[in-house]
Amino acid sequence: MPVPKTFANSAIPERPEVLGPALAHVVKVDGGRETLLGQAWIAGTNQLVTCGHVVEQFQRSPSTVIVKFPASGNRYAVQAIRLHPSFVRQPDQLVKYDVALLTVALAHPETQAKPLPFSFEQHLKTNQPVATVRYPVHLGQLSSAPEPLSQEGRYLGLLRKHDNFHLLHDLALSPGDSGAPLFDGMSVVAIHCGDTATLPGLNLPTTSIRLALWVDALRELGVSETAGLVSRRMLRPIISAAVVFIVSLMLTSAVACFLLMPTTQARWAVNQPAMLPLDISFNRPLNGYKFGDDVQIVLVPRSDCWLYVFDVDAAGHVLELYPPHGFTAFVKAGQSRTIDRFGSKLLKVNYEKDKLHVVALNSDYPLVTRSDIDPVDPAGQPLKLNGTELAERIADFKQADAKNVLHLVMDAPTAKRGN
Secondary structure (H helix, E strand, O other): OOOOOOOOOOOOOOOHHHHHEEEHHHHHHOOOOOEEEEEEEEEEOEEEEOOHHHHHHHHHOOOHHHEEEEOOOOOOEEEEEEEEEHHOOOOOOOOOOOOEEEEEOOOHHHOOOOOOOOOOOOOOOOOEEEEEEEEOOOOHHHOOOOOOOOHHHHHHOOOOOOOOOEEOOOOOOOOOOOOOOOEOOOOOEEEEEEEEOOOHHHHHOOOOOEEEHHHHHHHHHOOOOOOOOOOHHHOOOOOHHHHHHHHHHHHHHHHOOOOOOOOOOOOOOOOOOOOOOOEEEEEEOOOOOOOOOOEEEEEEEEEEEEHHHHHEEOOOEEEEEEOOOOOOOOEOOOOOEEEOOOOOOOOOOOOOOOOOEEEEOOOOOOOHHHOOOOOOOOOOOOOOOOOOHHHHHHHHHHHHOHHHEEEEEEEEEOOOOOO
């Protein structure tokens, strides 16, 4: 198998966008407010790597921290935090072995995301290029469909002689970027730790020098190298990827004609639709939930669309389950979206007979406007319109352009009394 080529004289991975599904933000949730703490990335099954100083104070209460995946909009509570065995804050405030492993119960599509590729004992040469790929938090404010940002700098050498683990670099990274992976072509070689290298105790003459930790430090956390496991096919030229996509799509369509999905699936039949149907599945059969069970809804549109999912209770309160507050409603054909929470709260089954409204539009004209959203707690409160008003608004969209609107109303998962 040919070795993937990197850009000439560049450390930036070829097609960095394919790494996006493995990249996450570490976020603290407090009273409905979210504060970005740092970056994280998938390094193994249900394992994410970040900096130790990012999560150090939450070791005893890991569930107060979540990881958010910008590529999908999915959010997960952290189940456990493990610092490197040699993690220490020195008297000069330098943090050594500044890395931590997060345990998270991932769902689709993150369970299908490839871990970032890395292997141990990859030595660097002074002044060679290194690069990072991550989602700066401000991109979500500047772009409705952010892509991971690649950035290049240089490896400057060791922090101290005979210490291969603590490295210096000059990538122009900002607060909130701690934990970002540093690449040498297609392999992660280090973890960015922040501006620790400018602390007075180090007596370094410039503020442009930053600190990183050699990826080999992950060995002490029990993390296995992934470079031999990550498929190189995802890094082939775009033409090859397009051929694979087309063939896969044809095969999937053929199989779908003969097989039924094991989970509940909803489809629409619309006369001469401008959009293809949208597939919906749940983590259990709709009649198989018990009180308190977690609910996960997976949606896969077959055409590019702007997707909305609402929960309407018997009193008419409307919760916008998708998109999460601050994320775009746009979803590309074939991309899946998993819904398992409203704001920071997991979706749980109760005895209430709510209705789910799933709406797909072939237009970026917003179905929900700023005036509909609670200004104090936009991510955790119902919309400022009731179920009847929502139905009327959707009807108005259908009346204006029925061929470009798909709308499904279905019963939400409900527990039976006595279960």
